Amino acid sequence: MANEMLDDAVRSLRESGVRMTPQRHAILEYLTTGHTHPTADEIYRALEHRFPNMSVATVYNNLRVFREKGIVEEMNYGDASSRFDFVTTRHYHMICEGCGKIVDFNYPVLDDVETVAAHLTGFKVDRHRLEVYGTCPDCQSNVH
Amino acid sequence: MANEMLDDAVRSLRESGVRMTPQRHAILEYLTTGHTHPTADEIYRALEHRFPNMSVATVYNNLRVFREKGIVEEMNYGDASSRFDFVTTRHYHMICEGCGKIVDFNYPVLDDVETVAAHLTGFKVDRHRLEVYGTCPDCQSNVH
DNA sequence: TATTAGATTGTAATCTTTATAATTAGTCTA
DNA sequence: TAGACTAATTATAAAGATTACAATCTAATA
Numbered sequence: 001m002a003n004e005m006l007d008d009a010v011r012s013l014r015e016s017g018v019r020m021t022p023q024r025h026a027i028l029e030y031l032t033t034g035h036t037h038p039t040a041d042e043i044y045r046a047l048e049h050r051f052p053n054m055s056v057a058t059v060y061n062n063l064r065v066f067r068e069k070g071i072v073e074e075m076n077y078g079d080a081s082s083r084f085d086f087v088t089t090r091h092y093h094m095i096c097e098g099c100g101k102i103v104d105f106n107y108p109v110l111d112d113v114e115t116v117a118a119h120l121t122g123f124k125v126d127r128h129r130l131e132v133y134g135t136c137p138d139c140q141s142n143v144h
Numbered sequence: 145m146a147n148e149m150l151d152d153a154v155r156s157l158r159e160s161g162v163r164m165t166p167q168r169h170a171i172l173e174y175l176t177t178g179h180t181h182p183t184a185d186e187i188y189r190a191l192e193h194r195f196p197n198m199s200v201a202t203v204y205n206n207l208r209v210f211r212e213k214g215i216v217e218e219m220n221y222g223d224a225s226s227r228f229d230f231v232t233t234r235h236y237h238m239i240c241e242g243c244g245k246i247v248d249f250n251y252p253v254l255d256d257v258e259t260v261a262a263h264l265t266g267f268k269v270d271r272h273r274l275e276v277y278g279t280c281p282d283c284q285s286n287v288h
Numbered sequence: 289t290a291t292t293a294g295a296t297t298g299t300a301a302t303c304t305t306t307a308t309a310a311t312t313a314g315t316c317t318a
Numbered sequence: 319t320a321g322a323c324t325a326a327t328t329a330t331a332a333a334g335a336t337t338a339c340a341a342t343c344t345a346a347t348a
Contacts, residue, residue: 019314019325040304055328060305062326076220080336081304092257094265105264107257110274113236117276120249121238125278130254132261134269163345165295184335199297204336206295224305225335 005088006032009071018065023047023054027062031072031086037093037102039081075129092130098139105132149232150176153215162209167191167198171206175216175230181237181246183225221246221275236274242283249276 009028010020018024026047030038035046044059063084066072073085075093083102091104110128118125153172154164162168170191174182179190188203207228210216217229221239227246235248254272262269 021326058327094261094267097270103265105261107260113251114276116251117238117249121247122281123238123278124284125276126241128274128276130272130274132258132269132272134267137266140268163294202296
């Protein structure tokens with residue numbers, strides 16, 4: 001369940017000395033309850049009715065903390081603002097060029113690419129990122 | 145040679161009704177002469193001595209045109225500004241998390257990922273993008 | 289060469305993100 | 319449980335990247 005993910009995240013943050021505030025908890029809760037790839041602004045707007053005094057900076061600060069702790073992944077796509085994704089199992093992203101919709105899909109992890117890239121470039125490889133772009137079913141049928 | 149790439153680009157743009165201005169030509173020239181993955185601002189600063197009156201908007205406008213025509217690829221990495229890459233042969237990018245350096249490397253095109261992703265999501269696939277992140281040799285030896 | 293639509297310029301505006309200082313509030317310990 | 323310590327939040331300003339827009343200019347075409 002989402003609750004487990006949330007509890008795990010809270011525990012792991014606590015263990016590394018990160019304090020748990022109501023705002024921070026709410027952002028984590030938002031990310032673990034079906035809201036995938038939101039922007040910072042979307043999170044802010046979703047929570048401002050519960051925290052009328054919350055600052056946008058708080059959202060950004062927390063997202064940075066979560067990213068540094070490996071709890072969320074930050075992604076820059078074509079559009080202006082970053083999107084944030086709660087890290088669960090390894091997955092890749094399919095992105096619609098028509099409407100911007102993002103859908104996760106699973107695929108065997110491309111370890112080989114990392115090995116080859118390390119060999120060719122001399123870099124010490126840390127991670128990789130793969131995105132597929134195309135047109136979602138809705139946008140395909142909306143062509144007129 | 146770079147000249148061929150440049151000539152091809154100019155021809156293909158002309159054929160699709162894009163006018164060739166000195167500024168536009170200079171931007172293309174810059175992109176085809178060994179300057180890989182520059183930001184819009186880097187292009188602007190590199191050319192402003194030749195075109196003292198050139199506007200930043202011109203650089204952005206042209207990069208958008210080139211992107212729409214498939215002549216350059218736009219990439220958003222962790223840093224603030226987009227980077228632009230002249231499209232030649234298919235290659236992927238290795239990015240240093242220490243200093244931001246970007247190195248191209250070749251790898252068999254991941255057609256299979258596109259096929260699988262299309263099947264799993266119902267999208268019509270257009271293209272994909274892969275980046276590997278790590279630490280470049282320089283940054284590895286600069287750890288102290 | 290005259291025409292015309294597209295391109296450029298200059299500037300303002302927008303949008304996202306970060307910086308900063310003051311205030312507030314978790315967490316730890318006595 | 320109170321007090322202290324320090325991190326987190328808030329509010330606001332600032333920075334930086336990109337876009338919008340109106341006026342001017344110019345490449346392409348006949």
